[in-house]
Amino acid sequence: MATAKKQAATATRHVALLRGVNVNGITLKSADLKALFVELGFGAVRTVLASGNVLFDTDESDAAALRTRIEQALRKRFGYDAWIVLLTQKTVAEIAAAYPFERIDEERHPYIVFGSDKAMLDEIMEKAGTVDANTDTERLERGKGVLYWQCPRGESLDTPVAKLLGKARYKSSTTTRNLRTVEKLLAD
Structure with a gap:
C-alpha cells in the first residue's frame, strides 16, 4: 500500500497522441487501447474520443524509452506501424x-x-x-x-x-x- 501511495505521489500525467488511429483501416477500440495501457502498468488510464488520445500516470522519467515501449506494445497488440507523440499533460x-x-x-x-x-x-x-x-x-x-x-x-x-x-x-x-x-x- 505504501508503494502505491508513493508511486501515485511521484507519478506524472502524460498524454499519448497516436498517429493514424481509426482512419485508413486502422481501427482501435477505446476499451482495448485502455486495457493495453493498464497492462503496461500505467495508472489512471483514460482514453479521450476515438482518435487515439490516451491519458495516463507514470513515474517513469525517460521519455524516449517510454515512447518506444508504448509504440512497440501498440505494434505487437494491434499489428500496425504505431507512432505516438508523448508529452506531459502540463506541456500540452x-x-x-x-x-x-x-x-x-x-x-x-x-x-x-x-x-x-x-x-x-x-x-x-x-x-x-x-x-x-x-x-x-x-x-x-x-x-x-x-x-x-x-x-x-x-x-x-x-x-x-x-x-x-x-x-x-x-x-x-x-x-x-x-x-x-x-x-x-x-x-x-
Missing part, C-alpha cells in the same frame, strides 16, 4: 495556452500539429513557406514542439499545408489535433 496545457490565432472562428478550424522530431517540424515550416500568415486561406506558425495551424472549415484535407502534413515522410513524427480535442485532454 502550455502548448494550448500559447495558441496564437483566434480560438473560435466561424470560418476556420484551429489545429495543433504535434511533433516528436524538431527537424521535421522545421522542415514542414520551410516547405510551407508559401503560406502567408495573413491570408484568408490558412495560417501556420511555429511553436515550441508544435505547429499552430488554422485552415478553412471543411478543408482540413485539401489545403496546401494539409497536403504537406499528409506526406508519408512526416507520418512517424507528427500528428494533428483540433484545439477543442486538445482542451478535452486538459479537462482530466
